[in-house]
């Protein structure tokens with residue numbers, strides 16, 4: 001799955017949805033579908049001119065980058081500024097999620113910046129491989145730094161102040177969670193601290209732990225049913241390809257790997273977004289009753305994944321991924337570009353005991369990169385990890401949080417240290433970005449209906465810790481004459 005897709009049925013904050021699974025991408029679509037329309041604090045677009053290439057003194061091109069501001073909770077003039085980093089999807093506003101609870105508590109202004117190339121912040125009029133050359137996490141971090149200066153100036157101007165800065169705090173989930181941690185690493189003087197929720201700071205080439213975590217999150221019975229389903233699908237693919245693709249409403253997926261990836265991702269979604277029962281209950285029942293597992297899985301995929309969750313088959317279609325026109329589904333292509341160049345997260349099947357088809361291997365991913373972008377690109381995973389430090393990221397004042405059932409947590413920071421505390425939120429349905437979204441439940445519900453949470457205290461406990469750290473680091477920042485040390 002892409003990192004970002006969130007399954008929440010009614011209320012999901014889009015901002016979370018950084019897509020990390022290829023998984024990330026499909027989930028993005030889902031999130032957008034599932035998050036209702038009025039779940040934003042604001043959707044009023046603001047714009048500013050951003051530098052296209054932060055690393056060239058000769059290139060003076062600029063592009064318009066979209067952002068949002070929400071000042072209702074702001075305690076002028078000294079309140080903090082919370083910057084919500086939008087990740088690998090269109091940023092349609094400032095989501096009304098747990099960040100808004102925090103903003104109220106701290107009297108903070110909230111701003112959100114759309115990631116370059118996504119949504120409406122596209123520097124070119126087409127997304128050819130050549131035009132994507134400025135799409136990278138490094139450029140995105142620089143965008144954030146420039147934007148932070150720009151917005152501070154605007155606010156100071158509004159407040160009639162000079163030479164005074166408000167204390168800043170950065171927030172992000174998933175890929176944007178990694179950006180949040182990396183921002184504090186690269187620009188420590190520009191934020192008092194960062195929240196890195198389900199932050200995928202470790203670039204991984206063959207991300208086999210991803211599939212393993214799905215097995216663990218599913219538990220023995222559901223895992224066995226999922227494995228058997230994959231096995232049966234592979235058999236039917238060999239005997240009657242067309243029939244089995246039709247059964248899943250996915251005739252358009254001509255490449256078998258795309259089809260198998262789609263089926264694997266459909267299962268991931270249930271665990272990544274904290275809704276395991278919607279998949280496991282019917283599958284285990286069908287298995288016990290000796291019913292056709294492939295039929296039962298097809299029902300889940302069509303009714304839930306493609307239905308209520310709003311995922312799209314075309315997300316997995318390499319023909320679609322090759323399209324260079326700018327549409328609301330361009331983020332599929334854009335995230336794959338980031339995967340194929342910088343971070344990989346290739347969700348290959350482990351050699352033993354995998355749930356997904358073993359045909360989803362390293363070759364499948366490399367072929368996809370080559371086919372979709374027309375050049376033989378290999379992700380520079382080692383370079384990325386050297387540049388940021390991976391799980392040894394040498395930042396400070398970053399809170400890391402992970403959900404126990406989230407397959408992405410294996411790309412997050414493993415060890416908690418005093419300067420970079422990390423928390424694992426453990427419960428039956430604790431998925432990706434659980435801390436900032438509603439409490440884990442199915443269907444997801446903003447801020448949660450406590451009665452529907454299987455383990456709300458797991459989330460609440462971690463939130464209390466987050467508040468403690470934010471409070472402390474903001475006060476250190478202010479006490480230090482805003483030195484940001």
Ligand SMILES: *[C@@H]1O[C@H](CO)[C@@H](O)[C@H](O)[C@H]1NC(C)=O
Nearest residue numbers: 046047048049062063064065
């Ligand atoms: C960005 O720059 C262009 C060209 O100078 C200008 O027309 C446009 O109004 C600027 N946009 C913003 C948001 O400042």
Ligand SMILES: *[C@@H]1O[C@H](CO)[C@@H](O)[C@H](O)[C@H]1NC(C)=O
Nearest residue numbers: 076077156157158159160161
């Ligand atoms: C800023 O200063 C101007 C001119 O001195 C004044 O009219 C305005 O009310 C001030 N605004 C604020 C927010 O204090």
Ligand SMILES: *[C@@H]1O[C@H](CO)[C@@H](O)[C@H](O)[C@H]1NC(C)=O
Nearest residue numbers: 204205206348361362363381
């Ligand atoms: C990834 O897996 C492939 C196939 O098993 C292997 O050839 C390759 O060396 C692995 N790459 C890394 C970086 O682990």
Ligand SMILES: *[C@@H]1O[C@H](CO)[C@@H](O)[C@H](O)[C@H]1NC(C)=O
Nearest residue numbers: 212215223350351352353354
């Ligand atoms: C393969 O997986 C099975 C089931 O988890 C396990 O019992 C077995 O030890 C594994 N074999 C290897 C070689 O890792």
Ligand SMILES: *[C@@H]1O[C@H](CO)[C@@H](O)[C@H](O)[C@H]1NC(C)=O
Nearest residue numbers: 441442443444445449451452
């Ligand atoms: C809570 O769960 C019940 C039973 O699953 C469901 O009918 C109801 O819609 C849920 N309520 C909310 C607010 O999610």
Ligand SMILES: CC(=O)N[C@H]1CO[C@H](CO)[C@@H](O)[C@@H]1O
Nearest residue numbers: 400402409413414422423424
């Ligand atoms: C920050 C955090 O909770 N990290 C956890 C993420 O997941 C890894 C792998 O399970 C754990 O070891 C970390 O403790």
